Amino acid sequence: MTEKADNVKLPKTFELLDESGIGLDGAGGLLDERERRLLVGAANFHALAGPGRTFRFTVLRGPDGTLPSLTDTACHQIDWKDDREVVGSLVVRSLVHTTAKFSPSDGLVDLVVDVGGAPQTTSAYDQLTGLLGRARRTARFLAPVQFDALRQFRTDVVERRHRSRPVPRKAPVRLTRGTMARRPSTKRAVLFGLHWLELGGAERWALETVRMASEAGMVPIVLTDRPSTHPWIERPELDDAVVVPLTHPISPEQESAFLNGLLSAYDVRGVHLHHCTWLYERLPWLKSVRPDIPVVDSLHILEWRTGGFVDIAVRMSNMIDKHHVISPQLRDYLIGRQGVEPDKVELATLANLTTADIDRPGRAQEASGPFTVSFVGRFTQQKRPYLFLQLAAELRATAPGPVRFVMHGDGELAGEVMARRARLGLSDVLEVRGPDQPVARTLAETDALVISSDNEGLTLTSFEATAAGVPVVSTDVGSQASLIADDLLCPRHPFPFVRTAAERLRAMMTSPDQRKTWVDEQAVKAEAFAKLPDARTWTRDLYEGWLT
Structure with missing residues (x-):
């Protein structure tokens, strides 16, 4: 070429x-x-x-x-x-x-x-079909907060059921030598499985590991398995990678031919899974033909409504040598709830993954101008930007002083964000910024960051806000309690969240000392968290081991 x-x-x-x-x-x-x-x-x-x-x-x-x-x-x-x-x-x-x-x-x-068309963000609700789909879509967009309240009650039911049962496991592959011996090759490689090449915390970490594999002297082979226009396929981390965006259905004959060709063309030294269902489900076959290839996965978030990738990982745990988890919650779930062997679970955090550009503290409380409350993240159902808008409307009506809002992001609910901003009368106090603008700038203007998600692992934005000296008001989900001040953890259900978050933000506005207390508590938690193993170091050592 x-x-x-x-x-x-x-x-x-x-x-x-x-x-x-x-x-x-x-x-x-x-x-x-x-x-x-x-x-x-x-x-x-x-x-x-x-x-x-x-x-x-x-x-x-x-x-x-x-x-x-x-x-x-x-x-x-x-x-x-x-x-x-x-x-x-x-x-x-x-x-x-x-x-x-x-x-x-x-x-x-x-x-x-x-090659499809130009990227265009649309909500999954827009794709619902039939009378029931149309009814759900109408209810969701006319009354998103009320609709979300029903979703959260459903989540409670599913979570209780999910916690009461172990995830069944795939029987292990007992072979010590496969039917196809390793071919001598100078092209040492790491096989990566990704969800898609779009903006996201898991994807940021996945591309960082791709970069580390290249730096270690191995060829990254990057598979994705979800429908997407893949706007991140142009990222520089992929310049030296063999990228294969899978589209389905693939004929069974081609699936095995593709993997056999890959194993023949490259000396695959390891597999690193990042939220890729297709590759997870082919691990038994891979271990049957190449049991010598080590397999690790990186897990970020528990998904109670669907089980998500954590449950897939538990099901396939007999084919996986190490489960990398980014939070104590995931470690405790795998070991304590699902009985995964402790030596197979590696806690290594992403605490410093995206904080390099956050090089100065957020603005002082005494700075002139209105108190600024920000949302930084994708405009998706998981992040619930409509809930931040509801909180903004509540604060505008009840705040003890001038207040302004910044929403920094983009995504499938971008149209809804703009429409509800106007409907709630927030256009003059709420600015929407795109991902082309630096997050550091937004945090430098922010007095408090709000995370309104209905589920998380441990958000990268929490680390970024902490580095900027900004207190975080967050739903008490995932492992957010590992980093957020106790009083700033709010209920997941939408109406209690808005009520509690508004109370805490009004307290910050009237008491700079209280705000500082919460910032200091957050910093102490961050310092303790920083003493945990670092994901970059762990992965770099892992890849060095695969080279030998």
């Missing part, structure tokens, strides 16, 4: 034989950088699944908001929807080689891949 103009090498799973001006080598063309990388990801998959074969891709582009089709069974059909534009075509040959026993024919394989 050639080199991009910015000297980033394309992954060498295939070579480019011909193209119609698409610009796959990064020298300009018909695709933007995000689309180009999606196409490279598709070529990576098919080259690994079809060693030695030649592929001709017809490349489509869909309307804004449509999702890519890169590896699923639709790629083998040579027709497409009327609204798809044909961007061009290219021919590539797989550089992946296997033993003669597994060599396929040399015939040309025609594929159709769709």
Whole structure:
């Protein structure tokens, strides 16, 4: 393969034989950088699944908001929807080689891949169908706080049921040697499983581990398994990675061919899972053919309504050598509630992952201007930005002095945020900032940060606020109690949350001494938390061990 103009090498799973001006080598063309990388990801998959074969891709582009089709069974059909534009075509040959026993024919394989449309944020509720879906969608957007109150009662029921039962486990693989011995290779690699390449705390940590694998001298192979336009696929941490954004359904034959090709092309020294269901569910097969490959996962959050990735990890625990957890709550749940062996659970925190740019304390309480209350995070159902807006309306009516608000973020509920801001009469006191602006600037203007989430692990924004000297008012969820002052932990249910949070914020406004007391308590907890093992150090040592 050639080199991009910015000297980033394309992954060498295939070579480019011909193209119609698409610009796959990064020298300009018909695709933007995000689309180009999606196409490279598709070529990576098919080259690994079809060693030695030649592929001709017809490349489509869909309307804004449509999702890519890169590896699923639709790629083998040579027709497409009327609204798809044909961007061009290219021919590539797989550089992946296997033993003669597994060599396929040399015939040309025609594929159709769709890079989708420009990213567009939409709520999952917008995608509900049928009469019931329409009713839920209407209730959710007309009365989000009341709707959330019902959701929280349901969560209480599910949580009580969930806590009363152990998660069943997959039986272990007893093999000590698989049927395919390790192939000698100079391309030492780490296989990563990610949810998607979008903004998120788990994704930030995942990309940090990808960067560390590159720095250790190994090739990161990054799989994602969730539908997405993958806006983060352009991140520099992925420049030297083999990225494969999976789209489903994939035929069973191609799944095994892809993994066999990957294991043949690279000397995989370990697997690191970050919220990837597809790879979790293929661990038994992987351990049956390569029991020598160590497997670790990183876990962030308990999800009572669905079980989430923690329950998947427990179910597959017999295939996993180490569970990395970021909070004491997760450690205690795995060991105390689910009976995972203590030596398999590693607590290593993300305390300093995103605080490097927070280099000065937040503004003093005595600073001129109104008391500023901020929300920093994604505009998603989990973060409940509509609850912050309700709190803002309550405070505006009852605050003992001037108050202003900042909402810093973006996401699927962005449209709702703007509409409810106007409906609640907050347009003149509440500023909305996009993720293109630095969080450090917002924290420098903030007197108190509010976290209104209905579930968390341990938020990175809490660490950032602590580094900035800003007190955090938070729902008492996840392991937030490890860092937040006790009095600033509020009930998860929406109406008690608004009432309690408003009381604490009014107390800060009338008593700078009380605010300082809470800031000091938060700092003490942060100092104790900082003494726990660091995730970067633990992971760096882990990867060094995989090299030997």
